Amino acid sequence: MLDLPLLTILTFAPLVGVLAILIIRHDDAEVVAQNARNVALFVSSGVFLLSLLLWFTFDRTTADFQWVEKVAWMEDFGISYHMGVDGISVLFVMLTTLLTPICVLASWNSIKDRVKEYMICFLILETFMIGMFCALDLFLFYIFFEAVLIPMFIIIGIWGGARRVYAAFKLFLYTLLGSVLMLVAMLTMYYYAGTTDMLELMAYNFPIEAQKWMWLAFFASFAVKVPMWPVHTWLPDAHVEAPTAGSVILAGVLLKFGGYGFLRFSLPMMPEASLYFTPLMYTLSIIAVIYTSLVALAQEDMKKLIAYSSIAHMGFVTIGTFTLTTQGIEGAIYQMLSHGVVSAALFLVVGVVYDRIHTREIAAYGGLVNRMPAYALTFMVFAMASVGLPGTGGFVGEVLVLVGAFKANTWVAAFAATGVILGAAYTLYLYRRIIFGELTKENLMKITDMNRREMAIFAPLLFITIWMGVYPSSFLDFMHVSVEHLINQVNTSLAQSGMLELAGR
């Protein structure tokens, strides 16, 4: 392996772009805006290309962390700057680097106001997101995890829709409340184990009573991020008010923080508590899957509908995670990745017509297939992927989760399967209302099909969606060993505390 601090470069390279944008000076505001766009696109694409190194050099045969960097940081506290990726996190890093340039492109024309600041926000956001997935120190993780709120708050608050202030505050305060409770739990971990190194913490056995409290605190944070019912209400608001690219990042990457957190913290560090709370997770997830699917059926706003569908899909993720089976966990990761691509694409799909008609109301559309065939096709592929049609990425994730769920608890699997049907119902219903039918609306008569920039945005996403559906091994190979290692770790720990029998395994 090359001796290169690759993760550090990936994480902080966007900040170089920020500096470059900051020094842009010109009298003509349009020139400044255009330069800011170019710099942001250049830097984020560069980061993506660089992240391809991860894809090619990643050793798929070991569960160890790779590209590890460790530098002492706050020594009195034992906090170090510790970065590394394993089979669970590496693909999330790739997802982030993929979606950021797409976001920049998607905002090319739709953002006209304060472009400079906008691009700075996105690049800073990318830094925090990549850092979060790479962090291997408790507090380093927390810093990135929470810092994400700053650019997100500003993105929604400045470039959002009519109720943007409300949505931005709700997002910020909801997630902050969860996170600070997690912080207390992290401090408690440090108090018990005397270290903030995540690898050492995974090996440490916390007393069971303390675990339960800490688990709940972590749950408070991750459940809000995922989001799980009943703390999901910030998401529809945030999605509806956020600019298109903001929704893309929110659905594509930010929601994964929660699922990733469960895999990285709750399971390996608090296995007994995780087992203890599994019924709670199942219940909440099933409610999320079924209830939010029904809610989605009743939505009048496209973005809101997709937001609710995200909550339902993330319900699968939490079910899969807590089945503690190989299939379930791999399915959960896979579902997060495919959802990251598909829901991001769906928000972009909405953005395309929103940029033209400036409304997200479903009733305002209809019969678009007549004027926008390419658009209709694109939309269809992603709608099908969202439904989980075989041959798309969504299918693999859902099937793996359901298989895992059948192994762990048949009832859970049965309820979750209902969710798949409901998912098909609301997605197809949405698709029919927008694309099919007669083209009767006056303002839709002159609507134009996607232009080249928009096609360029969708091309990679389409490609990946199909690839993930047709040949999942190229992605699953990354995670096999790490997931196996995770499950062994949990089972060993459960066996030590004699809770394995309790789990019936």
Next chain:
Amino acid sequence: MPMAEMPNIVPALPELFLAGVIMLLLMFGVFQKGGLSDNDSGVFRIVSMLSIVSLILAVFLLVPVAGARAVTFSGMFVTDQFAVFCKALVLIAAALGIIVSQDFMERHNVARFEFPILVVFAALGMLLMISANDLVSLYVGLEMQSLSLYVMASIQRDDNRATEAGLKYFVLGAVASGLLLYGSSLVYGFAGTTNFDALATLFSNDNQVSTGLVIGIVFILAGLSFKVSAVPFHMWTPDVYEGAPTPVTAFFAVAPKIAALALFLRVMVGPFGDLLVHWQQIIVVVSVLSMALGALAAINQRNIKRLMAYSSIGHVGYALVGLAAGTEQGVKGVLVYLAIYLVMNVGTFACILCMRRGGRMVEGIDDLAGLGKTNPMLAATLVVFMFSLAGIPPLAGFFGKLYVFVAAIEAQLYALAIIGVVASVIGAFYYLRIIKVMYFDEAIDHFDTPIGREMRFVIGVTSIIVVLFFVYPAPILSSAAAAAAALFAG
């Protein structure tokens, strides 16, 4: 009659230096001014400059005494690494306080040369407080500081609000001093000594303390709580902050808080350290109340100075979390917190001092509307300070909170930690509101530009420290650790 032995004056070098400077500057000011008008900004400028320089020199004078603990003046005065750390903070805060006041004082016709001298006077009082090793010297230092502050609050003597603020501060401050003095006399009555070292020895040998002594400690606590404006002794803070001239408020929000909290630590950990069980509960309650009030009462404020008053009450609550832990880690947390608090607050107030429209100061939060468009740099720095005050990583404010909460968890004060973080979420709301007003609302009007050179300097330096604290936190962390260790060793 034998000659009284000459006390060792080396440990008190910075204080003696400042005392000398004050007298020289007073003379200089009086003679320079001669028959000139009341507002001779030339003299004001020179005296200010000299005061700043001597405050900075005093920081360097701390170096020779930075090593071991030394007691002098018959046990009245102590200096150790703890004192040096806090004194450095106070001196820096005082110097910054003078720097940010220049422009304001000249514009508002209060450019009297006495102002910087009063700041140095107050700083001297604070240094004495920090070094107090006896209830008597504690009181003397505290009063020296307080009297200067009373005058400073009403330095704009033809302004109604300022004089009201000064009077309120004086009356309530006198009550607090009375409480403190009464408490000290009770302690003396029951323990038979006022010397901290003697008290510490007394309590370490004998854990059975009389009720009278506990009552005395409670009175001392009440007096100190007033000085740091902790709930329930906070009532003066919003009025004084709002009424006093803004640069004075900026000074009030930082230097006296640091000095009083340092004193708080010294008294509680030093002489009364072994009585932790007796006072821990009180500190916990005071801390919880302060955090809660700071978070809740600020929500509805329209005046930014008043808002900062409630914010400072909240921050004192967080700092007291560290004291409530009663451990070395806790003291270290408080010291880190104070250092960061100093930077954040000076920066914020420097921004507030730039809120000037048509030559007049504006103080309403709504006046900030659209600042993100009209003055992007000022708005961006204020955003940094607001997020930092709210304690959002990776900004400095987060690390301050982190360190006190670590101490709370290690002392198993889980409830306190949870209440604290929840209060910080509520508090985040009003900091966010300021950001919202600046960026999400439409602009009304420009603030006056350009911003003065010294303001740009202060805002620039403080915001860089706040943003980049996480890159290299080691110097502050290690010196705070050494200071905390020194306090516990002594």
